[in-house]
Amino acid sequence: MLTELQKRRTFGIISHPDAGKTTLTEKLLLFGGAIQIAGAVKSNKIKKSATSDFMEIERQRGISVATSVMAFDYRDLKINILDTPGHEDFAEDTYRTLTAVDSAIVVIDVAKGVETQTEKLVNVCRMRNTPIIVFINKLDREGKDAFDLLDEVEKKLNIRVTPLSWPIGMGQRFKGVYSLYEKKLVLFRPHGKQEEEDLIEITDITGDSLDKNVGKADADTLREELEIVQTVYPEFNREQYLSGEVSPVFFGSAVNNFGVRELLDCFVEIAPEPLPRSAEERIVNPEEEQFSGFVFKIHANMDPNHRDRIAFLRICSGKFQRNTNYLHVRQGRKMKFSNPTSFMAAKKTVIDEAYPGDVIGLYDSGNFKIGDSLTEGEALHFKGIPSFSPELFRFVNNTDPLKSKQLAKGLEQLMDEGVAQLFTRELDGRRIIGTVGNLQFDVIQYRLQHEYGASVSYEPLFIHKACWITSSDETAMKELINRRRKDIARDKHGQLVFLAESAWALKIAQENHPKVDFHFTSEF
Numbered sequence: 001m002l003t004e005l006q007k008r009r010t011f012g013i014i015s016h017p018d019a020g021k022t023t024l025t026e027k028l029l030l031f032g033g034a035i036q037i038a039g040a041v042k043s044n045k046i047k048k049s050a051t052s053d054f055m056e057i058e059r060q061r062g063i064s065v066a067t068s069v070m071a072f073d074y075r076d077l078k079i080n081i082l083d084t085p086g087h088e089d090f091a092e093d094t095y096r097t098l099t100a101v102d103s104a105i106v107v108i109d110v111a112k113g114v115e116t117q118t119e120k121l122v123n124v125c126r127m128r129n130t131p132i133i134v135f136i137n138k139l140d141r142e143g144k145d146a147f148d149l150l151d152e153v154e155k156k157l158n159i160r161v162t163p164l165s166w167p168i169g170m171g172q173r174f175k176g177v178y179s180l181y182e183k184k185l186v187l188f189r190p191h192g193k194q195e196e197e198d199l200i201e202i203t204d205i206t207g208d209s210l211d212k213n214v215g216k217a218d219a220d221t222l223r224e225e226l227e228i229v230q231t232v233y234p235e236f237n238r239e240q241y242l243s244g245e246v247s248p249v250f251f252g253s254a255v256n257n258f259g260v261r262e263l264l265d266c267f268v269e270i271a272p273e274p275l276p277r278s279a280e281e282r283i284v285n286p287e288e289e290q291f292s293g294f295v296f297k298i299h300a301n302m303d304p305n306h307r308d309r310i311a312f313l314r315i316c317s318g319k320f321q322r323n324t325n326y327l328h329v330r331q332g333r334k335m336k337f338s339n340p341t342s343f344m345a346a347k348k349t350v351i352d353e354a355y356p357g358d359v360i361g362l363y364d365s366g367n368f369k370i371g372d373s374l375t376e377g378e379a380l381h382f383k384g385i386p387s388f389s390p391e392l393f394r395f396v397n398n399t400d401p402l403k404s405k406q407l408a409k410g411l412e413q414l415m416d417e418g419v420a421q422l423f424t425r426e427l428d429g430r431r432i433i434g435t436v437g438n439l440q441f442d443v444i445q446y447r448l449q450h451e452y453g454a455s456v457s458y459e460p461l462f463i464h465k466a467c468w469i470t471s472s473d474e475t476a477m478k479e480l481i482n483r484r485r486k487d488i489a490r491d492k493h494g495q496l497v498f499l500a501e502s503a504w505a506l507k508i509a510q511e512n513h514p515k516v517d518f519h520f521t522s523e524f
């Protein structure tokens with residue numbers, strides 16, 4: 001059990017769309033031998049041209065079940081990559097997936113720098129101090145100056161960095177990278193044609209060897225730049241990386257398969273094994289004998305004739321076994337699973353056992369909600385699967401009064417899947433749906449109609465943020481509720497939420513009600 005556990009590395013790759021996440025994922029899988037042909041992952045990707053067509057996106061999402069978890073073996077390790085949907089409309093899915101990883105690789109486009117989606121996702125990682133490695137991609141193109149870019153990463157992502165490799169030129173003049181980690185010069189050849197002789201060991205960069213390989217001018221620039229690197233950035237320290245304080249940075253070009261092996265080789269040495277997970281009751285250690293795990297994602301089948309869903313469970317401790325009774329903690333009953341699935345890029349296989357760090361798919365007919373836990377009997381409730389404030393809100397109206405029951409059921413199930421968040425306004429009981437992307441509203445309307453036979457229309461509603469509110473002072477809470485009745489709602493668990501019309505309205509409410517705490521996630 002202990003060796004199985006020590007072999008696991010479970011991580012996610014995050015980026016702003018188009019920075020190169022899919023390409024990098026694919027190259028990693030090729031190294032691990034999990035796929036043979038380039039393009040295998042890519043064909044599962046949501047096509048850019050289809051962004052306005054939500055049906056196409058849902059269809060692609062169906063295919064992408066297979067890429068939800070991609071496992072491969074590399075140097076005696078079992079590596080699990082959890083796919084984080086890049087499309088901004090599915091940001092909630094990505095946020096939750098990040099609760100199931102032990103570390104992350106952030107891909108940044110050298111020309112575009114830190115983009116909005118990257119910022120949001122890194123913020124989520126930082127909530128749990130998830131260790132992060134940064135990969136700066138597309139060095140074969142002209143981009144920002146490396147020092148400026150690192151400054152930008154530090155400022156916008158609010159992390160300290162330490163470069164473990166350094167580029168020699170970029171774009172047309174890109175010659176390769178010098179690995180500070182392995183003290184090696186890696187020469188660039190386009191189209192993934194890197195060979196063994198392109199790896200040159202140079203422990204002393206003051207010597208001739210560097211000049212011979214990259215030319216005097218570039219060799220001098222590299223020496224100067226490395227001197228600055230060594231004075232400005234801290235020396236790499238694994239403890240600081242593991243505690244999420246400092247992120248090592250690599251440079252490369254994913255599409256050319258350049259710098260990817262260096263990244264992977266360092267990753268397998270420094271990335272954390274499955275980490276302990278916090279439950280409300282206690283900290284759960286992966287070495288514990290008793291099995292436990294939580295559901296972080298639910299994938300519904302789009303085909304109305306097959307209502308089955310797949311619940312994705314991250315194993316936190318002990319060994320999971322097929323056909324064994326486990327406690328579904330929220331429902332308080334035992335369940336066993338005859339077809340638990342594991343995922344090897346594009347291939348699903350039924351498994352007999354799984355270990356901490358692994359993610360398995362459980363066929364579900366509607367028993368699971370995001371955040372549910374399975375154990376051998378202990379009542380554990382895992383923390384760290386919060387809801388974030390949605391960014392877009394609309395009132396939802398029932399347009400077929402005869403189908404209210406179907407509507408209620410449909411809304412409940414879709415919310416359990418985590419498609420969007422539902423709030424009920426205290427003042428008049430009106431229902432409000434909150435999402436991260438516009439497309440989700442179309443998806444919900446379509447699915448309610450086709451899967452539940454319910455029809456809805458939307459009404460615009462301008463809300464800046466939903467904040468969960470709590471207070472130890474009952475009178476202060478009552479005062480806020482009475483004064484701001486039309487801005488108060490309850491989430492699906494009945495927790496009180498303040499719907500702020502603007503950043504200004506939120507600030508005023510916070511000032512006027514100092515004894516009430518305003519929280520930006522549902523977990524506090």
Ligand code: G4P
Binds near residue numbers: 024042086254
């Ligand atoms: P994503 O998953 O983060 O959205 O990005 P993806 O890997 O799909 O990459 C986005 C585009 O960037 C792709 O081009 C891909 O080929 C390109 N790309 C990835 N890595 C590099 C790199 O190191 N250098 C350069 N120059 N380009 C890179 P595309 O035209 O959108 O798709 P395709 O037709 O090439 O497949």
